[in-house]
Amino acid sequence: MITRVLRTLLRHTLLFLLYGTLGVVLALVGAYVIVLEQRADLEPWHSAKFDLEFTAARAGEVTTLEAYLQVEEAVFRQLEEQV
Numbered sequence: 001m002i003t004r005v006l007r008t009l010l011r012h013t014l015l016f017l018l019y020g021t022l023g024v025v026l027a028l029v030g031a032y033v034i035v036l037e038q039r040a041d042l043e044p045w046h047s048a049k050f051d052l053e054f055t056a057a058r059a060g061e062v063t064t065l066e067a068y069l070q071v072e073e074a075v076f077r078q079l080e081e082q083v
Contacts (some may be wrong), residue, residue, distance in 0.1 A: 045079060052071060
C-alpha cells in the first residue's frame with residue numbers, strides 16, 4: 001500500500017517537473033520571439049554591399065596602416081554614394 005502511494009507520488013512529481021520544464025521552455029521561446037519582433041528595422045547602411053570593403057581575401061593587398069585607411073576612406077565614399 002505504501003509503495004503504491006510512493007509510486008503514485010513519484011509519478012505525479014515527475015510529471016509536474018516535466019510539464020513545468022516544458023512550460024518554462026515555451027515561455028522563454030515566446031519571450032525571445034517577442035523581443036526579436038520588437039527590434040528596429042535595418043537601415044540602408046546596414047545591408048549595403050561594398051566592392052571595396054576590406055576582406056580576408058584582400059588582406060595581402062593591404063599591408064600598412066596607410067593602405068588600410070585608404071581602403072576605409074574608399075568604403076565610406078561608396079557608402080555615401082549608396083545611401
